[in-house]
Amino acid sequence: MKPIKYLVVIAFTAILLMPLYLMLIGSFQEINGLMKWPPNLIPVQTTLKNYEALFTDNEYSIHKGIDKAVMPKWAVNTIVILIVKVFLVISIALMAGYAFSVYIFKFKKPLFIFFIFGIVMPPVFLIPSYITVNFLGLVDSKWGVILPAAFSAMAVYLFKNFIDTIPRSFIDSARIDGAGETSILTKIILPLCKPPIGVITILVSLGTLSDYIWSLLILRSYENQTFTVGIITLIEFGLETDWVVNPIGMSFAGGIILVLPMLLIFSFSQKYFMTGAITGRIKG
Amino acid sequence: MFEKFIGLRNYVRSFQDYEYTKVFSTSFIYAGIICPALTFIPLFFALLIYDMPRRLQNWTKFAFFVPGLASGVIISQIWRWIFQPQHGFLNWVLSLFGIESVMWMAQKNTAIIGISIMTIMGGMGIPLLIYLSNILSIDNEIFDAARMDGANNLQIKSRIVFPLLIPSTLLVILLTMGAGFYILETILMMTGGGFGTQNFMYNIFHEGMNKRALGMASARSMLLFLLAISMVIGKRKLESLRRA
Numbered sequence: 463m464k465p466i467k468y469l470v471v472i473a474f475t476a477i478l479l480m481p482l483y484l485m486l487i488g489s490f491q492e493i494n495g496l497m498k499w500p501p502n503l504i505p506v507q508t509t510l511k512n513y514e515a516l517f518t519d520n521e522y523s524i525h526k527g528i529d530k531a532v533m534p535k536w537a538v539n540t541i542v543i544l545i546v547k548v549f550l551v552i553s554i555a556l557m558a559g560y561a562f563s564v565y566i567f568k569f570k571k572p573l574f575i576f577f578i579f580g581i582v583m584p585p586v587f588l589i590p591s592y593i594t595v596n597f598l599g600l601v602d603s604k605w606g607v608i609l610p611a612a613f614s615a616m617a618v619y620l621f622k623n624f625i626d627t628i629p630r631s632f633i634d635s636a637r638i639d640g641a642g643e644t645s646i647l648t649k650i651i652l653p654l655c656k657p658p659i660g661v662i663t664i665l666v667s668l669g670t671l672s673d674y675i676w677s678l679l680i681l682r683s684y685e686n687q688t689f690t691v692g693i694i695t696l697i698e699f700g701l702e703t704d705w706v707v708n709p710i711g712m713s714f715a716g717g718i719i720l721v722l723p724m725l726l727i728f729s730f731s732q733k734y735f736m737t738g739a740i741t742g743r744i745k746g
Numbered sequence: 747m748f749e750k751f752i753g754l755r756n757y758v759r760s761f762q763d764y765e766y767t768k769v770f771s772t773s774f775i776y777a778g779i780i781c782p783a784l785t786f787i788p789l790f791f792a793l794l795i796y797d798m799p800r801r802l803q804n805w806t807k808f809a810f811f812v813p814g815l816a817s818g819v820i821i822s823q824i825w826r827w828i829f830q831p832q833h834g835f836l837n838w839v840l841s842l843f844g845i846e847s848v849m850w851m852a853q854k855n856t857a858i859i860g861i862s863i864m865t866i867m868g869g870m871g872i873p874l875l876i877y878l879s880n881i882l883s884i885d886n887e888i889f890d891a892a893r894m895d896g897a898n899n900l901q902i903k904s905r906i907v908f909p910l911l912i913p914s915t916l917l918v919i920l921l922t923m924g925a926g927f928y929i930l931e932t933i934l935m936m937t938g939g940g941f942g943t944q945n946f947m948y949n950i951f952h953e954g955m956n957k958r959a960l961g962m963a964s965a966r967s968m969l970l971f972l973l974a975i976s977m978v979i980g981k982r983k984l985e986s987l988r989r990a
Contacts, residue, residue, distance in 0.1 A: 467794055471802065474791065475809035478867060482816065484835060485824035497833050579978065585928040585947060586971045589954040589963040674819045674931055679955065694819050710827055717823035721816040728815055732808070 482721070489513070489714035496710050512715035515706050516696060525699070526684055535685055536692035543607055543688060544670045548663050550612035555662065556655065559621025560647055564633060574622075580615030592679055606680040607673075607688070616665070620658045628654055664731045671724050690720055756965035766949070766966075772858065773945040776926030779862040780869075784922040788870050789915060792877035793903050803878070811871035818931030821864065825936065826851075829860055854942040861943060864932050869925060873918045880914045881907060920981040924974055946970045 488496055490508040517533060526532075561567075562574055591610050600606035628651065636646050670688075677688045687695065693716040700709045760766050788810070795803050813821065828835040829850035837847040850856045884907065892902050930947045937943045939952055950970065954963030 467798070468802070471791065471795055471798070471806060475806055478809045478813055478870075481821060481824045481828065481867070482812065484828065488824070488827065496827070499833050500838050501833065501835055579975070585930070586967055586974055588930075588947075589950055589960060589967050592954065593960055593964065668815065672815070672817050672820070675934075675951070690819070697823065713823040713826070717816070717820045720820045724815045725812070728811070 485714045485717050485721075489711060489718045491708075491711055493708040493711060496708070512708060512711035513719075515700075515708070515712045516693070516715055516719070532684060532692065533689075536687055536689045539604070539681075539686060540670065540689040543604055544667060546604075546608050547611055547670060548666050550608065551614045551617050551666055552659055552662055554613055555617035555621050556652065557647070558618045559625055560651055562618065562622045563625035564630075577615045577618055581619065588675070591676075595680060601680055602682040602686060604681075604686065607677055610676070611666075611669070614662070614666070617658075617662045620661060621655065624655060624658045625651060660731070664727060667727055668724055671720070671727075693720055752961075756962050757969070760962070760966060760969065765944075768942065769944050769946060769949045772942060773927050775858060776862055776865075776929065776945050777923060778926070779859070780865055780926045781919060781922045783862075783866045784869050784873055784925065785915060785918045787866070788873035788918070789877055789911065792874055792881060792911075793907060796878060796881045796907075797899070807871070807874065807878070810874045814868040814871045817868055819935055821868065822932055822935035825860070825864055829936075851937050852941060857937050857941045857943045861929060861932050861936055862926075864936075865925065865929050869922065873922070876914050876918060877911060880911055884910055916984065920977070920984065923977055927970060927973070946973075 484501075487502065487505045489512050490505055490510070491502065492507065492509055492511070495502055495507060562570065562577075595601060595606045595610065598606075600609065632650055633646055636650055641649070671690060673688070674690055674694065677691045681687045681691065684692070684695070697709075697713040697716045700706045700712050706712050791806060791810075795806050831837060831847055831849045831852075834850070836850065841847065848856055850860050888906060889902060892906055897905070927946045929945055930951055933939060933943055933945065933948045934951070939948050944952065946966070947970070950963050950966045953959045953966060
């Protein structure tokens with residue numbers, strides 16, 4: 463009985479990781495290695511040509527009329543967007559979470575429930591958000607990607623729940639000592655809030671790295687694109703025109719490059735995921 | 747930006763549109779495949795692994811989570827090759843069992859199944875965690891008492907742990923109910939909305955971005971919003987029923 467159980471678990475997890483494994487070994491294959499029947503399941507005759515095809519200057523740059531590689535530009539764009547986003551999300555959500563946790567005001571409960579709907583709904587608002595951003599004239603600017611994401615209901619919820627657990631006497635004694643609300647927030651609450659800040663940074667980074675549709679819609683010109691959209695654009699370009707010898711291998715290489723930073727973030731933050739600090743939201 | 751007020755005409759036109767009724771049924775087919783799979787596969791594995799060594803549990807959690815990280819567009823890069831009819835991986839596996847090669851992404855039924863499989867593989871991490879954390883919160887005395895009474899492992903799992911997990915099973919059902927409506931990137935990369943694979947979200951994207959009919963797309967977003975919000979309200983109703 464026991465070995466069968468182990469076998470089932472190992473086999474199923476192997477199936478789950480199979481696509482990523484195939485992508486990894488496929489990204490080191492020549493085109494004839496990918497067209498083979500039966501397919502190669504272990505890496506043979508590896509080559510780095512697929513990665514080279516992505517990174518060296520290529521037909522895409524010529525097509526767009528630029529003489530230098532666009533990849534570093536995309537990477538810088540993504541990092542800038544990421545940093546501004548994390549900063550805005552944390553500062554806004556910290557204040558909102560503090561207000562929801564500490565103050566007593568009219569319509570607090572219905573307003574909070576309204577916020578919670580914001581966690582469940584986002585995909586529905588794709589087109590309405592696009593209309594709004596277009597109306598504000600933010601299409602093809604980084605702010606069009608940053609601002610809609612700057613307010614995260616999820617982050618507010620995490621901060622509120624965390625500040626709820628801070629003993630109220632901390633805040634009361636600070637008030638008695640004559641601290642203003644700003645200094646309570648920055649000197650007492652903020653230093654204690656490291657766990658939710660960590661969780662939110664991870665979530666925002668993963669979200670930014672995996673975001674495709676929204677960046678594609680907003681960032682029109684190629685030099686404004688994020689890393690993810692850029693790589694996918696390169697791959698699509700390679701599949702349409704035939705400037706690469708091995709478009710399939712290049713698409714695998716692109717996928718691996720995109721998945722690597724996320725895997726790194728995930729493995730460093732695994733304990734947050736596994737202890738349910740992130741999934742805790744769902745029980746709410 | 748909007749030229750003139752046309753009342754409810756976009757809504758009326760949506761419901762008269764034959765294409766949109768097909769989108770409706772396709773979305774519910776997706777939901778009908780994805781929701782049970784996302785509920786019961788992680789439940790099965792949670793019941794299987796909770797008393798196994800810690801190492802294996804962590805490995806399983808890792809394997810359930812990682813496919814979800816490489817979401818949508820990224821994972822589509824490899825699946826396009828896996829579903830490839832001539833030299834794809836899946837057809838090779840099927841040929842080992844003597845099954846003829848299938849044009850996965852070029853037929854309605856198989857395309858829907860393929861996209862569902864991709865979505866299911868990406869979404870199992872969080873349900874598994876919900877189940878495992880609920881199992882961890884079960885009082886150890888219950889297990890001890892059952893063992894004293896001579897229950898074997900299978901009996902403990904089916905008669906004690908599983909009934910205690912019913913609330914979280916309900917929760918997962920409610921969480922994953924809408925998953926089939928929101929698939930967008932996968933459909934975009936795999937079939938581009940062809941072969942009858944459009945669901946609500948892709949249809950909204952298609953109306954708004956490909957046809958530039960922003961009004962119609964907003965109306966359909968509103969319909970999806972009503973559907974989603976009724977599910978959330980239904981969830982709250984169910985929860986209050988459970989507490990009563």
